[in-house]
Amino acid sequence: MTLQSAVYILIMLFLAFVLEHIPVPDMLSWFTPSWVMLVITAMVMFAPAAFGLWIAVPLGLMLDVEHGSLLGLHVLLVGLHVFLLQLLYRRMYLFNVLQQAAVLFLMIMAEQILHYWAVAVMQEGAPPVPLLAPALTTAFLWPWIYVIGYRSLQRLERA
Amino acid sequence: MPPFQGQRVALVAILSLTLMWLDHQYTWLDPVRYGLGYVVAPAQQTAVLPLAVTEWLGENTALRRQLIRENKILSVRNLVLERKAQRMASLEAENLSLRELLSASDQVDDRVLVTSVTAVDPDPYTQQIIIDKGGRDGVFVGQPVLDAHGLLGQVIDVTPFSSRVLMIADSNHAVPVQVNRNGVRAIATGTGALNELELIYVPNTADIKVGDMLVSSGLGKRYPQGYPVATVSSIENVPGESFAAVKAEPTAKLDRSRYLLLVFTDEAARVPPENLWGSAE
Numbered sequence: 187m188t189l190q191s192a193v194y195i196l197i198m199l200f201l202a203f204v205l206e207h208i209p210v211p212d213m214l215s216w217f218t219p220s221w222v223m224l225v226i227t228a229m230v231m232f233a234p235a236a237f238g239l240w241i242a243v244p245l246g247l248m249l250d251v252e253h254g255s256l257l258g259l260h261v262l263l264v265g266l267h268v269f270l271l272q273l274l275y276r277r278m279y280l281f282n283v284l285q286q287a288a289v290l291f292l293m294i295m296a297e298q299i300l301h302y303w304a305v306a307v308m309q310e311g312a313p314p315v316p317l318l319a320p321a322l323t324t325a326f327l328w329p330w331i332y333v334i335g336y337r338s339l340q341r342l343e344r345a
Numbered sequence: 346m347p348p349f350q351g352q353r354v355a356l357v358a359i360l361s362l363t364l365m366w367l368d369h370q371y372t373w374l375d376p377v378r379y380g381l382g383y384v385v386a387p388a389q390q391t392a393v394l395p396l397a398v399t400e401w402l403g404e405n406t407a408l409r410r411q412l413i414r415e416n417k418i419l420s421v422r423n424l425v426l427e428r429k430a431q432r433m434a435s436l437e438a439e440n441l442s443l444r445e446l447l448s449a450s451d452q453v454d455d456r457v458l459v460t461s462v463t464a465v466d467p468d469p470y471t472q473q474i475i476i477d478k479g480g481r482d483g484v485f486v487g488q489p490v491l492d493a494h495g496l497l498g499q500v501i502d503v504t505p506f507s508s509r510v511l512m513i514a515d516s517n518h519a520v521p522v523q524v525n526r527n528g529v530r531a532i533a534t535g536t537g538a539l540n541e542l543e544l545i546y547v548p549n550t551a552d553i554k555v556g557d558m559l560v561s562s563g564l565g566k567r568y569p570q571g572y573p574v575a576t577v578s579s580i581e582n583v584p585g586e587s588f589a590a591v592k593a594e595p596t597a598k599l600d601r602s603r604y605l606l607l608v609f610t611d612e613a614a615r616v617p618p619e620n621l622w623g624s625a626e
Contacts, residue, residue: 203388207464215467239353246361251381252389254466254473254502254509257374258364265357272346308365314470 187236191342195233198225199245206252216316219323220294222249223267227290227328228335230271231278239268259304263297270296283329291325379480382504389475389507393463455569456609457491458482462602463507472515472539474498476605479506484607487567491606495573495596496520496561500607512599513574514539522574523562527552530562531591533574539599542575544591549582551589559593569610 202221210218222245229237246261253260270293271278278286295317302315347353368374458478466473478484480503488500490510498518502509511518516537522544523530529551533542547553557577563570575593582589 200388200391203385204392207389207392209393209464210467212469215469218467238347239350239357242357247377247381248385251378251385251504253468256365257368257378258361261361261364262358265354265361269350269354272350304362304365308362308369316469 187233188342191233191339194338194342195225195229198228203248203252206249216319217323219320219327223264223294223297224324224327224331226264226267227271228331230268231275232335232339234272234275237268238272239265242268256305256308259301262304263301266297266300267293283332286332287325287328290328291321294321294324378502379504382479382506386504386506389464396463458484458607458609459604460490460607461604466509470537471517472512472535472537472599473501474510474512475507476510476607477507478607479504479508481505483609484508489568489572489608489610491572491608492597492602492604494598494602495575496568497597497599497602497605499567510605512539513542513595513597514599519545520568520574521562521564522559524553524577525558525560525573526554529553530564531559533559533593540594541578542593542595544577544593545588547589547591549587549589553577553580553589553591555580558596569608 199222202225205221226237226241226245229241242261242265246259246264247257249255249260249264250257274289278289281289298315298317298321302317305315364374368378460476460478462474463477464475466475476490484500484503486500486503490497490499496513498510498512498515500508501511512535513520513533514535514537516535519532519534521530522533531544531547531551531553534545536543544553544559555577558573559575559577561568561570561572561574573596575595577591578594579592580589581591
């Protein structure tokens with residue numbers, strides 16, 4: 187991995203955290219996608235050798251502070267996400283973008299269910315977790331992220 | 346995939362569940378959370394940058410005419426408030442001397458810090474907001490937050506430059522209140538809707554009327570006494586139920602207030618002394 191692509195990834199992550207914090211109107215709040223998860227997906231898919239399970243710890247803890255959830259919750263979710271991606275990314279290369287989005291939809295759904303279970307076990311009287319809507323919007327945004335990531339990867343490799 | 350990946354994932358899962366348990370049961374991890382606040386702060390500041398820029402532009406491009414008019418209105422209001430404050434000073438003194446007669450030494454006025462709302466938590470199931478004052482300004486967990494009209498909520502999470510406030514309308518929140526007219530005590534819990542609180546465990550025969558002002562009673566030792574919380578909007582006596590269903594509307598503008606007050610009371614910051622028996626000497 188070159189210095190250039192490392193800087194590029196850091197900028198993308200920073201933007202993802204900015205988007206995660208941006209205030210949204212009440213109606214849209216049901217459909218807030220997990221921006222950081224999208225960038226993590228791109229990172230693991232395009233540079234599987236560099237980004238493994240270890241990114242779950244720093245990024246998960248940062249997400250926990252951002253969302254005010256119990257420390258460790260997002261470590262668990264990001265860890266599972268990375269693991270599922272590592273199982274599937276070779277196959278996902280062969281899929282077209284829409285099929286990839288469908289796989290991502292199922293993955294985020296599974297993680298939201300895990301999120302709900304973890305919170306329900308750990309925290310009595312915890313608020314419910316929206317299951318379907320964030321998975322839908324995240325999957326919907328994936329084709330754009332994929333194209334941006336793929337194009338910039340090509341450009342970085344040519345340079 | 347690297348070797349032993351399944352075992353490693355299991356290890357991460359166990360580690361994170363342990364972290365969650367520790368964070369929920371004990372306060373050891375609070376410094377970690379506070380430190381991580383520094384890491385996330387740049388992104389959070391950037392996210393609210395457009396807001397700050399539009400505010401700055403609005404302030405700097407306002408018309409002179411508008412400013413003069415606003416200034417006039419404000420000075421008139423100031424005059425009215427000054428008049429009230431003059432009476433307030435004498436009333437406060439009178440109140441103090443009466444309290445001295447009763448040998449109760451309560452503070453009437455509290456120290457406050459002005460803050461502004463920077464974000465609203467996007468989670469639709471909770472009613473939380475984020476404010477722009479944090480641990481560096483002396484904000485602490487459990488601190489009461491007011492707006493110009495009444496009680497708004499309490500601080501639940503502090504990072505160096507911002508804090509998270511749980512509003513009284515959150516369904517996990519409850520305030521001990523009393524009716525201003527006659528002192529009947531009750532507990533106001535949030536319903537999840539911003540314009541409605543519920544009074545729980547109110548007997549069918551309690552003297553509460555529609556339009557009654559509810560003020561904080563200070564019995565929970567969290568909120569100072571005597572700040573307006575809500576006005577009663579409806580009372581329903583359900584036959585066969587032992588408690589009346591009382592609904593109230595918060596007086597604070599939960600969805601509109603931009604500027605809030607953080608209250609520093611002795612009550613809220615008081616930590617029990619380590620040696621409980623020693624203080625009796």
